[in-house]
Amino acid sequence: MSDYDDDSYEATARIVDPGGAPDERHFEAALRPRRLAEFPGQPRVSEQLGLVLAAAKRRGTTPDHVLLSGPPGLGKTSLAMIIAAELEQPIRITSGPAIQHAGDLAAILSSLAEGEVLFLDEIHRMARAAEEMLYLAMEDFRVDVIVGKGPGATAIPLELPPFTVVGATTRAGLLPAPLRDRFGFTGHLDFYSADDLAAILHRSAGLLGVEATRQGIAEIAGRSRGTPRIANRLLRRVRDYAQIHGAEVVDQPSAKAALELFDVDAKGLDRLDRGVLETLCRRFAGGPVGLTTLAVAVGEEPDTVETVAEPYLVREGYLLRTPRGRTATPQAWQHLGLTPPASDGQDGGTWAQQLSLPDGEGRFSD
Structure with a gap:
């Protein structure tokens, strides 16, 4: 269920209370890094993004709009949440397929507070009418609401408070040039190295309460296709296998056996x-x-x-x-x-x- 009538929701509602009940959902929700310093891999993008955010905070203004591109599972949503956390602002999350009419976007934009971060996942799948409205909103912080139909229709300008759009796309080439040019910073996320994935898995294992050896973590990292989302998913499956077979530690033999059971070979092919x-x-x-x-x-x-x-x-x-x-x-x-x-x-x-x-x-x- 969404937090708003326009099918968007506020990400702060998903933040886990550390003092809550220690069930597994709390640990899995905590797998996302909260700050840029905790975000492994993508050093170039992290450094560039950190500079943009720090400069905006020093000036006391909202940062430029941010476009994040790259294959699925590399951390675009996590970076969007990190941007909001670094700016100490709330974040509203929605997706391109959910915005099929200009009115859907107008409802979201009109409810934004000053400095708020709007995350648009799969932004390349927005309807064309909504894209054209977004052009004006991103550049002039204004939308024109059409009242009436036909010759009697009237455009009423609605002023918006300054906000930051963070767009994520797996297919940047499908974005129209006018929309792409309105993003002040564009970051492309590449696949992760095995060492970066191992660091992510060590952190995730600690949060999930899984004891794992370095060899076991390396075995999972080597079969994760350079993608953190896949690495964390395989870690959970290996943990399940180890628990069912009475292993107290996720080591290399149990990792190999579990991944073979789930049809993931040594090169990561499924x-x-x-x-x-x-x-x-x-x-x-x-x-x-x-x-x-x-x-x-x-x-x-x-x-x-x-x-x-x-x-x-x-x-x-x-x-x-x-x-x-x-x-x-x-x-x-x-x-x-x-x-x-x-x-x-x-x-x-x-x-x-x-x-x-x-x-x-x-x-x-x-």
């Missing part, structure tokens, strides 16, 4: 990832094959394959997206323990055979 690679290699000789055909063969929707599986497979060098279709790389064949077909100079693995990847390397730059 059932869908391996299904895409095995279908591509076993049924289509490594490709090239079109996305729709590949999705039908896997038994998933094309959007699922394209947005869930492909980004990680491409980034790690298991898959190529070519003009002729998807193609498996030599690293994909090696990971599956398969022998690629001999190159015949035509289709059926040509791209994969001609691609040379050094041993142990497969990460492609974005």
